[in-house]
Amino acid sequence: MEVFFLMMGLWLVVAVALGMRRPRGFGGAALRARLDAVYGEPHELVRVSPAGFPEADLEFYDRAKKELEAKGYTFIADVEDTTLTRIYPHNRTFMRLFVDAGRMIRASVYHLHPRGVVISMLQLVQLFPRHLRVIELSSEVAGTFLVTSNTHGVDRLEPPPEAKVERLPLSTPVLEVVARHEKRITELLREHPERSPVSYESFDDVLASIARAHVAMARHRQKVGGLSRDELERLKGRPLSATEEAFLREVQGKPDPDAAK
Template sequence: MKIVKHTNNQLILRESGFSPFLLLWGLMFGGIPLVMLFAFASTLGIESLKCQRIAVDRVDCTLEKSIYFNFKQLPTQPFPLVDRAEYQYTEKPGDDDCNAVHQHEFHLVFTDESRQRLFTDSLQTNCTIGNRGWIQKQVTKLNQFIESETGSIEIVRDSRLTPASIGISLMSVIFVAIAFRIVFGSPLRVSWYFDKSKRELVYWKTTLLQIQGLSYPFSSIDSVTYRIGEDSDDGEDSDDDYRAFYEAEIVFNSGEKNIYLKKSYSESDILPIAKKVAEFVGIKLTKIDDRSSASSPQTNSSDTRDRAKKSLDYHKEIYSKRHECTQVIANSQNFPNVDLRFYNRVQNQLEQQGFSKLADIEDVTITKANRGQNRTFIRMMLSRDRRTTVGIYAMPTSGLIKVLQIFGLIPNVKAIDLESELEDGTFLVTSNLKGLDTSAEVPGIKRQQYSPKTTLDDLLAAHTKTLDRLTRQKRAVYLYTYEDAIEFQHRLQDRKNSHKQGLGYLTPEDVRRSSKPGQEAAVEELGAAIEELKKEETQTEDFGDRPD
């Protein structure tokens, strides 16, 4: 927003709302589903197989087929000299979610033993293509007709109203509608005309669909509100993860909807404009501070204490004991929002390097600490030389989160951890979590962190190089079974637990490492609250140990 004119009688503010990113986002968000919808609709319609008895020993059939929800008719296909119908089952290699794809097909077999497949499905459901029961029923129906003396028969399949077609079509339409609303409804330009001579405000909003102008008398304007708030992220240990923002709006006393002026993460972008409008119209400027205790200068100590206790309790759950791990069946039913293709892709790459799969496990301790949210699993693999385990895991993502990850608005956490143990009880850990894992170094654990974009081959090379160097002086611990790997994980967790317990589980420095720029004051307050809680707990324990 900028002031384009300021005289004794006029104040004009203007904000350009056009964003190439928004246009690109709309085209991606709506265009891709639209193309997919048209492609999918080309398979939906009505298929009608009509068969006539031409002679006692001759049956001719024709197939009438429509697509695009029966809006377009395809040319009729003749099938003369039909001898019989057959049900055929084939099994094809599966993809990342299925070991094999089971395909059920309807075939017309002609008198010369050639054949034609009909009633094919384009969608795969639960690793199956085609409705076995329906196909077998229609095969029986047609064969009974051929063997009888009946003159004609018709077999009809309507693919428009199946649950899958309705669900996919509805979701595509919703995505397209949202994109249309955002692209065509978002303002290209917004202007505010304050005119003292007419004592009125004229508010203009220009979109791709319309130009809207509304006028308000100065007498209906109550105040200009200048508000300070905070944006916070939900997730593990995110109570101290926020950023202050500033926004201004015009408030009416006549029941009209308030007019939003601007939002920014810089106070200097908002406060001067809010003051200028208030002074020009001759109304009050109202400041509202909606920040929580962790970010507001006027803090509420009880809120900060609650944040501190929640963070401290979480770390106690994670670092007070060995983790409970259980083997799981990794499929889309048990883990619906986890990218199984990532697991399978990395597994295939590792198998080419001589690794073998041990198991898919869930860390039940972390699942319980997260109250069942963000449930995921770890795929464990073991190197050919038995010195290194690999943990593969991905954070679960909903459909909307996946869209945001495409544009880089939310980190896409797909982790690969390589871990080895030496005979003196120390460990080597190599991962691709640089910038995402902000935890402190632990004595006895040599940690190598690389960018999430690092290739698997580079991670393996870096880990192997360091491990070879370390094993010149001390032997590596060799693992052979799943049970060996779990005990190895317990020993690694024991070292982390011992270190965290010695520090009191959570320190102000831990909070500082995971904070963002501009949160210094809030971080210091939260850190002080954590230290105060730990001190109180220590005093309580000391008091409880005293003899009566």
């Protein structure tokens, strides 16, 4: 879910950063409003039936479920983030949640088929894949979220300091992502035996951890003003132009220094 939130906040940012044509009226203030909508309010996750998502790759969900259960993971629920559905109605999807046998890893599997005018432009120039089949694993230890996913290159917004995210290639098989995360959490606990991971004993425990991660991300987005200079320059691959500087100030809600002269 941590990576899911990052990607949902990213799409229009990437289009803007790469200098592509924005929808009419979509300036810095509008981008900030969209980012605030994604990160600035509690998200509601509700149980759903896969039958309500005819465009979802259900074979992917079922294959991942079979592989995870063979590794001792327990299926928890299929859920929809109705808050994100309201913000991105054309990109509606659901997440399949699991916990491992030790109850210290929560896993989510989801299929995203990004759509919309801006996303279509990104896909035409091969800057964003047409389909994302994601496996994401998270563990929460002493206020830190250890996250492993197969989203290298597509979740370019920086996570908050509380999240230690490792991004593997999109083509990484489910069980390789699992093995990598299990190795990371084992190494962390070996190095810090005094730290105890949060235990996921129920559906509510999983939702509570997701909510805490979202609070950390929302706090970080507010701290950087929605979008940081480093993020925008990294996406551009160069220092910002005067026009881009003005756009960033608008996103961050900062005054134009020349206006006071």
